[in-house]
Amino acid sequence: MYNIPFVVRRFLKTKNLRIVNLLGLALMFACILVSYTYVKRELSFDKFYSKADRIVRMAVSYDGQQADGRMYGTNVNQIVQSISEIEAVLKLSKINTAILTSKGTKQVITDLYFSSDNLFEILDIPLLNGDSQTVFKSPGSVVISEKLAYQLFGKADIIGEKIELSGRRFQNMTCSIAGVFKDMPGNTHFHTDIIVREADFDNSFFYAYLLVTKGPNYSELEKKISDVFLKENPQRPGAEINLMPMADIHLHSHVLREMEPNGNIYYIYLIIGANMLLFIIVMFNLWLNASVIFSYNKRYYQLLRFNGASSYVVAKDEIQVVFWLTVAGILAGKLISVFVADYFSISFNFISIGEEIILCLFFLFITVLVSLFPVLSNISSTFFFNDRIDLKTIRFSFSNVKYMLVIQYSIVIFIIIVTLGINSQITLIRNTQVGGMESNIVVFDEQPPEIISNYSSLKDELLKHPEIESVTGAMQLPGSAVRDMIGATVEGKEQIHLPVLVVGEDFFPFYGIKIEAGKMFAPLKMSLKEEEELLFRRIDENIFSNLKEDIILNRKALQVLGFTSPEEAIGKEIKIEHSALDYTQSAVVSGVVDDFTYTSVYEDAVPMIILQRNMFMNCFMIRFVPEHETQAMQTLNSVWGKINPDYPINYKFLSDTYNVVYKNELNAGKVIKFFSVLCLIITILGLIVFMAFMIKTRTKEIGIRKVNGATNREIVTMLNVSLLRWILLSVCIAIPVAWFIIEKWLENFAYKADLNWWMFVTASVFVSLISLVAVSFQSWKAAKINPVNSVKSE
Amino acid sequence: MIQIKDLKKVFRTEEVETVALNGISMHVTQGEFIAIMGPSGCGKSTLLNILGLLDNPTSGHYLLDGKEVGNLKEKERTQSRKGNIGFVFQSFNLIEEMTVFENVELPLTYLKVKAAERKKRVEETLHKMSISHRASHFPNQLSGGQQQRVAIARAVIANPKLILADEPTGNLDSKNGKDVMDLLTELNQEGATIVMVTHSQHDASFAHRTINLFDGQIITEVESKM
Secondary structure, rough: OOOHHHHHHHHHOHHHHHHHHHHHHHHHHHHHHHHHHHHHHHHHHOOOOOOOOHHHEEEEEEOOOOOEEOOOOOOOHHHHOOOOOOOEEEEEEEEEEEEEEEEOOOEEEEEEEOOOHHHHOOOOEEEEEEOOOOOOOOEEEEEHHHHHHHHOOOOOOOOOOOEEEEEEEEEEEEEEEEEEEEEOOOOOOOOEEEEEEEEOOOOOOOOOOEEEOOOOOOOHHHHHHHHHHHOOOOOOEEEEEEEEHHHHHHHHHOOOOOOOOOOOOOHHHHHHHHHHHHHHHHHHHHHHHHHHHHHHHHHHHHHHHHHHHHHHHHHHHHHHHHHHHHHHHHHHHHHHHHHHHHHHHOOHOOOOOOOOOHHHHHHHHOOOOOOOHHHHHHHHHHHHOOOOHHHHHHHHHHHHHHHHHHHHHHHHHHHHHHHHHHHHHHHHHHHEEEEOOOOEEEEOOOOOOHOOOOHHHHHHHHHHOOEEEEEEEOOOOOOOOOOOEEEEOOOOOOOOEEEEEEEEEOHHOOOOOOOEEOOOOOOOOHHHHHHHHHHHHHHHHHOOEEEEEEEEEEEHHHHHOOOOOOOOHHOOOEEEEEOHHHHHHHEEEEEEEEOEEEEOOOOOOOOEEEEEOOOOEEEEEEEEEEHHHHHHHHHHHHHHHOOOOOOOOOEEEEEHHHHOHHHHHHHHHHHHHHHHHHHHHHHHHHHHHHHHHHHHHHHHHHHHHHHOOOOHHHHHHHHHHHHHHHHHHHHHHHHHHHHHHHHHHHOOOOOOOOHHHHHHHHHHHHHHHHHHHHHHHHHHHHOOOOOOHHHHOO | OEEEEEEEEEEOOOOOOOEEEEEEEEEHHHHHEEEOOOOOOOOOHOOOOOOOOOOOOOOEEEEEEOOOOOOOOOOHHHHHHHHOOOEEOOOOOOOOOOHOOOOOOOHHHHHHOHHHHHHHHHHHHHHHOOOOHOOOHHHHHOOHHHHHHHHHHHHOOOOOOOEHHHHOOOOOOHHHHHHHHHHHHHHOOOEEEEEEOOOHHHHHHOEEEEEEEHHHHEEEEOOOOO
């Protein structure tokens, strides 16, 4: 009885409503597809290792503070031997920067790992060449990735080839390639192209992975290890062992010095939540439109019934249209998903055809079900003989619609407020981080000693060019952690350990950090060589120089050291002690600066003692004139080539470093913005359709009111106010919920954006205005209709 | 009260031009009760709409209380109509979502009469129309006669000088029709000017004067024998 032209005809009859539905369904399905594959990828991290469920990473936290991901000087072997549940321990240490020399060519590598010899027993990384049983048996063996193998040798069959490695943190070594492993997949918490077998981790920071007999009740094991640890290290009473299952590291681990920036489970919740909210909005529109369409079609169904059709026929007729509409929505959604995935740089590797089919069927089922509800609940109105029932059902469905509208609007206002909240936190991050707002700073991460020794000539040479504004250096880059501690003793008080930041000349002016009291560092008097001589003298012969070194404190350090005002601290002598960097025992506070965020906004301001040296300028930072970026880059490359001809240049923009540190927040901002725009569009479209329907049913009433003296303005006001009332109710629902959620999210940060009242007002006013604009045109048109025509219409 | 001279109304579409009123001249004095008769499509309703300031004539003059109102803008028409003209329709035109009370109250709200005053006047008028007991009912809970009495109550609530009735008994049985005509006569006797369009010779007999329209022109004007 039914055929495609018929369905098309029925579709065209109410095409505006149907197109709104189609658009909503297509966008929704696109979001579901993309979100599904993204979430699945995030949840799949490290699960592909066959022993993943038995591997945990161990970290120690002291006195309840955030743990460092790495261990240092801990006798892990002792722990393994004394606890029977632990089968083995894998030790990995990461070297940020090293120089790899192969066949005379040097290159900088940023992801060098040292590993204990049981790597391939614990993690089954597939080897293309070499035998996983024996690959790490001989000292000095190294495995490299397929990618690096092709890059260095143009082939993968390279066992026995030699490469040289050098770096600041280890002895130069010549390694023999013992295996080539398959490039690491994206969904693992650390990536590398080169792993060196290492026997001795006594003097390095390393990550410890325990292979345990069975998972996953780790709290007992944590306690056992803690006991052993405390017995072995009685000098560290506040220590507590934390175990993190390897497969959970990506989403749940928040230790300091993660191997790579991780994801965050909260953003999985955020994505699922945003999808659900959008889903509710789309389904409500579907429901609403189904009700509207049904009431348009009532006469048609009454006639069908008059000619003997059953309720089943009526329902089937409606479902048929919805079914094909959803199929069209799914196809369009599939198409749109390509663009959405592209926008978020997500690949579809993590969704199989089978899963897609299941998603399609599920989606189809839900949409048909949702469209069926209003049909079934209104089907009695097609029993055309009874006026009373007829009127009742219409009025009933209208009040339902109002609740739906309120829920939709609450969602839209909620999600917009959350967007504003997240945005203002991101702005705060950029404002708080040193150089966070600037795009004209390039940074060089940890450089090898050969390059560091050329730092001052590099700086001098660069500053000869007008497009380079300023050059400075520091021990760490902004956005990383400052963890080196220095012992400081103020006369008459106990020694306190404070983080130390070693900076180069011009550091404070470089970042626009103002001195609050005292004065800036004077230019350095010694050269790098002289400083090194002093230090070696101290280390080898324990002879301290009698120099008094200038230091600058931040506010927090001032407080920790017990000074009440900056003025009190200026000129005070402080005894300093640090095994690796002090050649003098005495320092004088020359200045005090306000707390500045050098590490990240997750941490509260760290007390810092700031030293100025030539030594330890591990990282360089260069600021150029913003308008002359291209030229500055050219200068940088040519000067670098002249000063460090043997080493390839490897810099990045500071803004990119921050983008990596805050990638979760930035992603969240992007996702939430995207969803709030979709929610808004779909809601407004739904509103327009609803308003058209409402006006259609009220045309006569409007005419009567006009005959009885209502002006056009009064009609428009009446129509708009009836809508505004519901929006206002939505505002009242959305604001407290949004406030609660943002507050909760902000707990992640030590530096929090203030929740300003204007965010709530802006969101509410913005949504109200958009809605008013969307409906006012129709209201005005309705008000303009000559009552002569509408009053007559029966 | 009403002076009409050479009134024309032409409805134009791109292809078709229909002359609904073709040079009508007439006058209505204060306190008169006029019936307009004629076959379907003769222009009765168009004339009534123009008299009621719902529509503008294409040409000609319409003086209401000596003031030219034939070419007012829509806003000015609404202003002049407010409180001055009451309408009664064949199909009652009550708002279904509003109670009887609210329906009758409507013109007063648009005249910005205070709530207490509105309540008093609505109650008085409903009482006069003998439907006070139905004040809180909805229109669809009333009979046709009752609905028309509510509509008349609404038409007179603001004490308009002119009441326009478009076939007020058209949807009613003879008993209810007679009640409505009696009500209109009573209002007329109290001083209201009434212009009524009707098909019924019987209804027209209540009027002082009957104007017969045909094809947009006045054919005859007959003074009632009463």
